[in-house]
Amino acid sequence: MITILFFASFREQLDTESEQMEMQGLTDVGSVISMLRGRGDVWGRVFAEGQTVMVAVNQEMTEESAAIKDGDEIAFFPPVTGG
């Protein structure tokens, strides 16, 4: 199982704060993004090619190419705007 989190405008647009799913076929962050994009509709738009999507695995900022493993917490969010 992996946990996927969405923050800020992503959370609002997708109307989803978090979800859990089996690893089946997912190997890296990029494969998770493809799976989410494949849901179409608003998911397709948020995760469209060329959109700026930031990702953290287990609360560390990382890249699309990062491998994932069972138990990981994967978070997607737009560029940060604190401070």
Place this chain on the structure above:
Amino acid sequence: MITILFFASFREQLDTESEQMEMQGLTDVGSVISMLRGRGDVWGRVFAEGQTVMVAVNQEMTEESAAIKDGDEIAFFPPVTGG
């Protein structure tokens, strides 16, 4: 008449806070320094060639070459150490 002021270690070493004198022959800051140095003793040491002497004329930092005129306030002091 010109007014000459001394601050910090200069004031202490010379045991003088201020003095007033006629312009007679004094034309620029350098001539005032030469005159003070000419007094010898501790004056000679404070204003010795090669000593760092800062000078302000009418409360503006300036150089040895600055001209002076009647009524000016000329202050001598060591490098500043505030803040």
Place this chain on the structure above:
Amino acid sequence: MNEIRIQAEPLDPNRELDLLRADNPAIGGIVSFIGLMRDINDDKRITTLSLEHYPGMTEKALERIVAEANQRWEILGSRVVHRVGEMKPTDVIVVVAVASAHRGEAFQACEFIIDYLKTRAPFWKKEQAPEGRYWVEARFSDQEAEQKWK
């Protein structure tokens, strides 16, 4: 010595500075940045700001930034406190304060921490204006500010 805190309660910068100062008589200088909610942004009048964050990751991101500042500069203490939740114009959003023996290092470390916080700590601002509510866009100038430390 390096305090990092996220809070929903109003943030009092004076208290943070007092605590940092009380720490150590070897402190020669404290440089601080206080980030305030402005009443106008991009020509819109802002009435309320909502700040969302990613609990857990935020603290980790800030700890990493402060640790890097401590590696780069000789620091005697620091405090990074960020507010979340709803706030009003003139409210304090963030305080970054750095103490050192000599001022140059405190200036560098303080600016480094706030520059990195702006691009690497997971906070998001949503503004309420008469025109509606919208998420604040990331600024290119913040990306540039981060680059100068590379």
Place this chain on the structure above:
Amino acid sequence: MNEIRIQAEPLDPNRELDLLRADNPAIGGIVSFIGLMRDINDDKRITTLSLEHYPGMTEKALERIVAEANQRWEILGSRVVHRVGEMKPTDVIVVVAVASAHRGEAFQACEFIIDYLKTRAPFWKKEQAPEGRYWVEARFSDQEAEQKWK
């Protein structure tokens, strides 16, 4: 909007920051430098610090520095307050605080003002240590700090 003050009374940095902040809801950030009396300098334990200044010239020098900072950067307000007379370790010697809409300018202007104050404003420190009383020597590092703004 640009306060410059010399005072013999204890200096409260919080009050200065509060006053600067209360000025204007367009302020997005305040950068401040608080200079504190250290208990040790060049390995000597300092018990008392006496600060002498040149009344009249000091204010003029600070006004000129702050005016130059206003020319170089977009500033919404500033406060420069320096204490004179006798003080004890951990006492506040100086506060420089600068407000702006965007943080980069406040950082630059604040550091510029304290760097120039250190080399151009007529203040002199005398320290009391168990070994005796002596005038503080000017630091070469302060000359270098000034150079970076040329």
